[in-house]
Amino acid sequence: MEKNSTTEEMKTLTSCVNKLVVDGFTENFNASEEGLVSATDQKTYGPTDVNITNFYRFEGASDPSDNSILYAIETNDGRKGTLVDAYGPYADANVDKFMKEVEAVTKKPVHNDAAKD
Template sequence: MNNQYSTLSEAIEALKKEGYTTNFRVNDNGLLEANSEKTFGASEVKLAEFHRFEGMTDPGDSTILYALETSSGLKGTLADSYGADASELISEFMKKVERKNQIN
């Protein structure tokens, strides 16, 4: 289910309770990084769900939160701006990630 939370912090807390406890980032090499020792290519990651949020005072302040699962079983979240302020690295990575339960 997507876009079911009112705030970003509410989504993060709820997802943590579901086991999405790792804070992911996309490194300069275009790999998902759990820490400096663990990295994953897009083919090793599935998108479980995502949620979009707009700032209360500025609709241009938009964030997207991805709930991701890796082939090793690691679950976590990745946050990014969306729209004009989106990270090119994250956008390119997420274009390659398969959606969980997607039928090919």
């Protein structure tokens, strides 16, 4: 089976973030009790102000603290950026709460295998 180059370059959190930055996802977001916060100017977005265009999960081979999830986010005012969180016991409660409230979530296939169905 031939491996897809996109799949190969998206295997680590760093390579995935780098690919998203190239694709225009340059904003860094954080979650607070008030909502999603831009690291650039502290503008806060509510759950209806964002669309999760994709997300990627990474699992550490031996350490549960290596489990993370990367969200690719677009805001209603045109910003594109990322938010990284742990998942499982190390997850940030603010991120978890916010993501549960976001209704616009799209998961795009990482490679062409989904087209074979």
